[in-house]
Amino acid sequence: MKTGIFVVDDHYMVIEGIRSLLQNEKTVDWMGHATNAESCLSFLKLHEPDVILMDVNLPDKSGIDLCKEVKQLYPAMAILGLSTFNQQAIIKNMIDNGALGYVLKNATKEELMEAINSVLKGKVYYSFEVLSSLRKPEPNQFLITRREKEVLLLIAEGLTNAEIAEKLFISVPTVNTHRKSLLEKFEVKNTAMLIAKATKLELI
């Protein structure tokens, strides 16, 4: 039996690339593609692919949210995260939300097939590069707490400590404490560096 593959990516060239890579694979049945989350969900109402290759960045919704939704509706479907970025935070998020694996867009045909076959068997798959970056000891920046992340986002939005305090119903000194631990964990010395680093790590 052939494996039904469906691709969700907003870049036509990437879709075409995957299609081209897989077209001579006899075990693969190309079921189609979507360029956004909405049309992906519509497609799934009518068809049942075995594996979905899902970009992390979609125009209408983040791949992470879409992943969660699809998993809730169709728990049997295997989802492979797809991205240009090799970022621990995103990968973890994707896995936590039901993806069985993660492939980078510079993956070769062999890697891609290996990934598809792995997740079909219910096994987790990561690109080689992803694996090696996951093995690295986690930098502090990914250990920020939920509250710290909230504060971080509000700082990036330009709110002052007083405004953040009001918004989160906490006191200004508390906001300050979170702020300090953010600076520590990111190993930066001021807000400017904090935001620059956090943005680079796509936490914002």
Place this chain on the structure above:
Amino acid sequence: MKTGIFVVDDHYMVIEGIRSLLQNEKTVDWMGHATNAESCLSFLKLHEPDVILMDVNLPDKSGIDLCKEVKQLYPAMAILGLSTFNQQAIIKNMIDNGALGYVLKNATKEELMEAINSVLKGKVYYSFEVLSSLRKPEPNQFLITRREKEVLLLIAEGLTNAEIAEKLFISVPTVNTHRKSLLEKFEVKNTAMLIAKATKLELI
């Protein structure tokens, strides 16, 4: 005569996608691809493609720098910028450095061929989406001066006004003035927002 095409992109799936899109085009001769700036330059020592499709983000060097270098070495070569991002600043930068056009990675085969044929004739080509975003009135953020940009980068690196002043051989109040005009031009109210917005606009 066929048009020699060469692609520089660090994502194998994109390369494969373009190859697949162009493989049935009789006027196109696929000359190969490179996944980084260095191997692109090596290739060009031995071959002479007519059109280079060049990703803006490369692992070893920015596409903008590579574009400049290639144009200096081989002025006759037509370069088409290639990117996922539709960002005025990048596009302008690419064009200023010798690219004849700019195509997004969600371009269709037709768009791609039109782009290739345009630049072959020496005409400038932009994706439809790029065009419409270029038509929008320029937000203030792209009107920042050279000095302001220097200051912006140093702020993002976490330097204080005093440190920036020392580095640029100017006084602290001057740094402050630049800082203030940055805040004004970006329409933000503090450093955090400034860095967040500037990073989003890929000015940093």
Place this chain on the structure above:
DNA sequence: TAAAAAATCATTAAAAAAGAGGATAGAAAA
């Protein structure tokens, strides 16, 4: 359940940034 981590609050003080105002000289553009 005991230990660790997270979230909360407080005080005090120094450093830095932001805001308002004005001023000058040189370069570039209209």
Place this chain on the structure above:
DNA sequence: TTTTCTATCCTCTTTTTTAATGATTTTTTA
């Protein structure tokens, strides 16, 4: 050539952030 833009400098005030220390209460986790 007049005007505009850029870069430079100034003062003064207020707001905000950063730093240093200490402490209490929930939550999580081993």
